[in-house]
Amino acid sequence: MKLCLILVCAALQYTEAKNVHKDLVLTLCSDTDRDKEMICGLDGEEMFHSDFFQEKGVMTLPQFANPSFFLEGDYEQAVYNMGFCRQNLDVCIEGHNYPAEVKVAPQSSIYSKYDVQLGSKNTLICYVTGFYPPHVGVQWTRNNINVTSEATLSRNYPTSDGTFKLVSTLSFTPEEGDIYTCTVEHTALDRPLTRTWDVQVALPGVGPAVFCGVGLAAGLLGVAVGTFFIVKGNNCN
Numbered sequence: 001m002k003l004c005l006i007l008v009c010a011a012l013q014y015t016e017a018k019n020v021h022k023d024l025v026l027t028l029c030s031d032t033d034r035d036k037e038m039i040c041g042l043d044g045e046e047m048f049h050s051d052f053f054q055e056k057g058v059m060t061l062p063q064f065a066n067p068s069f070f071l072e073g074d075y076e077q078a079v080y081n082m083g084f085c086r087q088n089l090d091v092c093i094e095g096h097n098y099p100a101e102v103k104v105a106p107q108s109s110i111y112s113k114y115d116v117q118l119g120s121k122n123t124l125i126c127y128v129t130g131f132y133p134p135h136v137g138v139q140w141t142r143n144n145i146n147v148t149s150e151a152t153l154s155r156n157y158p159t160s161d162g163t164f165k166l167v168s169t170l171s172f173t174p175e176e177g178d179i180y181t182c183t184v185e186h187t188a189l190d191r192p193l194t195r196t197w198d199v200q201v202a203l204p205g206v207g208p209a210v211f212c213g214v215g216l217a218a219g220l221l222g223v224a225v226g227t228f229f230i231v232k233g234n235n236c237n
Helices: 074-087 089-095 207-236
Strands: 003-014 019-030 037-042 045-051 056-059 107-112 122-131 137-142 151-153 164-172 179-185 193-198
Touching: 019 074, 037 074, 045 074, 056 074, 074 089, 107 179, 107 193, 122 137, 122 179, 137 151, 137 164, 164 179
Parallel strands: none
Antiparallel strands: 003 019, 019 037, 037 045, 045 056, 107 122, 122 164, 137 179, 151 164, 179 193
């Protein structure tokens, strides 16, 4: 697969405030329609991306950030940039002397969104990060049964080192003994990367009961010893 990443990064310094901000524009294309991204960001936060499946631009800034500076034609511009990227893909590869494809293997972790309570709805999160190229597969199982169709998968998000990350979630109701797995497949992996999570509920603390029992035993022992000496003293008299 041929893939090209065009990354534009500008450092903007505001003299009066003495602050430096990093403005990011990322365009990623390949010789297939599988991998393509167009993202704009500032200081590590995404501001805008183009959704090529729904054919529209998506604003990701909150309303209080006043994201009104994006224009109606931003998505159309992204489509043009993507076409330009693909047209120049071979030129880009030749210009860099046909470099070997960069591959960085992902890391993953799995955890629950909330504290686990049996019978209470919860969400499992599989966090996958540090991979390149951006295409990755995520599979879920519950007690060895594939439940991937019940899970959600975010799009790819760029990180500061040029790799990507994403999040997959699975809604579930924990039952004792259930075992879940999240398996990640990527071209940089020799074999799929699987993380396992089982339902574990914290048992009530036994400390208070133990201390109460020890205190009661000590009290009874004290009563017994006191009674013994009282009886012995009366016998001596």
